[in-house]
Amino acid sequence: MTGYRILVIEDDRLMRNSLVDLIEAAGWIAKPLARATDAQRWITQFEPDAILSDVRMPEMSGLELLRTLPAEPPIVLISAHGDIPTAVEAMNHGAYSFIEKPFDPKRLLLVLSHAAEQHKMRQNNQRLKARLRQLSGLDRVLLGQTAQMHMLRDTVVMVAGSDAAILIHGETGTGKDLVARAIHDLSPRCDGPYIAVNAAQINVEQLPHIARCAAGGTLFLDEICACPIDMQPMLLRLIEAGEIFGSGQGLPETTDLRIISATNENSVAAVAVGSLRADLLYRLNGFTIDLPPLRERRDDITLLAVRFLQEFATLYETEPPELTDEDLAALIAHDWPGNVRELRNLTERRVMTARHGLGSMQDVLSDANRNQLERSGLREAVAAFERQIISKAIQAHGGRMDDTADALGIGRRTLNEKIVKLGLDKEALL
Template identity: 55%
Template sequence: MSETGRFSLLIVDDDKGMRQSLLELMGAAGWQAEAVARADKALERLKVLTPDVILSDVRMPGMTGMELLARLHPELSPPLVLISAHGDIPMAVEAMQAGAYSFVEKPYEPRRLLSILTHAAEQSRMRARNAQLKARLFELSGLDRVLMGQTPVVAELREEVLDLAPMDGAVMILGETGTGKELVARALHDLGPRADRPFLAINCAALMPDSFEAEMFGVAQGPEGRLQAATGGTLFLDEIASCPPVVQAKLLRVIEDQQVFPVGGAVPVAVDLRVMSATNEDVEQAVAEDRLRRDLLFRLNTFVMQLPPLRQRRDDVMLLAAHFLEDYARLHEIGAPALDHEDAATLMAHDWPGNVRELRNVCARRVMLARRGGGSMAAALTQDRGGEDVPDTLREAVAAFERELIGKAIKAHEGRMDAAAEALGIGRRTLNEKIVKLGLDKAALL
């Protein structure tokens, strides 16, 4: 791409007269153009040059234009326009099917050729700007940390999040327990136009029909409901297939009408909410068993995202384990335990039914074992936390562990709750609930 802002072109043609003619045409049109006589020379130039478009003859000594096209990366390389005096309709069709941007016959009509090349250059630059924007969004949002991994399925998932975040349609997120459904929903919210408004996460399995309207819709002349307080933001319905049927009907009306009736009120109150939902169940089976309304499902599944289980992305296991070990080691102010061959074999042999959440918990136990001077991934995986300094009951042990870990996370991130929740691998709502349950004093920790 030209640094001056002018479009740039790499011409590939073995005919010296044609190369000169094309250079003069493009120069007169204000383009930056360079010409080479062979396709192999073009590949060499592309190592140091990034033109907006490539214009290549089809029949040349050595590598042909069609062979050059096959050597180009379909997404990263500039668009290629083929030009030939021997062209015919079948060749043009073959070229387009192989990925060529367009096909032009010699002798060319200058205005038509310029029009084709200009459109190709504009598309090329738009693709480059989109790639830069996505890279910047990754950097700003930490999406590559929230959805960490190098396997193709995770890379595609990150791209899907970036594609869906600016839209306002409902998103249903499907996946097994522990795959990160709420983290994906938060990423969609944080990268979208509603990021400065609330993200309201509701556990549908815990909703009580008797108190639902007062809690969610508010009371006339009384407290504002949670949906009104979150207007302009995102409503995340977790475990939607476990929602009581009576509540499903009420949610459906809210989603359809975008308004609520406070308890005791006669006038509706408008709300503006983007709706996301999640479940680890088969939604069609839930509908067939009358546990999920089909009309509600149709309102929720405008876009559907399927999160992969960890066993389908085994190449990410070691990367994730190293990351989690570093996180927990930093919280406990010790060095991260090194992963040896036995640890790697243990991690790769496990099926991870609890997915990324299970792996994170195993790494947390591994760090706790390291604090006592020993341990292995095999011991952490079997929940062998040793016999020293263990409280009398499992409940007390878990509470003590969570209290210490959450306190250190809040302190390490200087009270930034979103960052602390991300480091702990839980949602902000879950973190708030645990702080209250465990009786932690945030102010005292800071």
């Protein structure tokens, strides 16, 4: 096995040579430097696994070096003038360890080996993540170069290896199904089935069939907060024990599957109004992933628009239309309530109009904005009316939800869903 690579920074020649001899005797590779000001250049060229540096040196001290370098590779500081405040300062600024001279050679080598091994493990982990992304095409599926998207891709790789239940939060159009599918494709269950269903539309009879179909793979439950209340005990049993009852309600069937769920609603609020069981939510969110809306990663908008334009141009056998400065300004200024799905739809319309030599991205976006305003105006009016009627009914019946639902002529579950969607605070109304 190749030995560790240690960058040694020590202004005293005798001590520097002694440290190099010690490191090379351990079978490692040492690169000696007399000045800390040369460290950055040699980190790039030598690629050390750890840095061993004296504290007190001319031009730049070990503590100053510590403040100027990134977190990797790890730095071990040594000093003949060790004291508690210096050691505390060193550790607060990210030093891996602080050792006083004269030091025990075996202890120094042990500390350096631990630091170097940690560095190698982090490098291997990063390479593995990059390789997994390359193999799965994750960068092509979850498009974007903003910090949020880099973090999202890393999270997908991290959770894919476990069998924990995952709850994905995200607005409409943010790609919840894409994320769920990516997790499945990177998981040990990738050769098994991936079954996606709308949790709001399944019933007791359908669930055993769905569970059988998803056996050995992944079951993706979208709109989990709208799941019928009578279905939720069965889902809870499926997650906890891997059991599902058939229509005859005899002995339960056992099945092996992973559940990933998603919602564009506030799951905690859904529990508060009784439309989602608290124990079910606890089981569903073994790990939670929050997807960023497009308006919070505007630096990705141009990249996405260009990618979608090229994709649809290939589909419609035409050249992708160019984006003018005015187009780009309009795209960046738009609020994107429909997120990436909305952007994808708009780019398709732009390619279709460009085939006939018509329009611009600005025109397509302006038409969409007008239609959105018309739709949102009607929605807001209906929502305001519903909010007023439901609020009065809750007050009239003293907060008794069954009586309120009966008076409004709707089911209890429908009432709960409307309370969540309209953002009503039942306690504040009473």
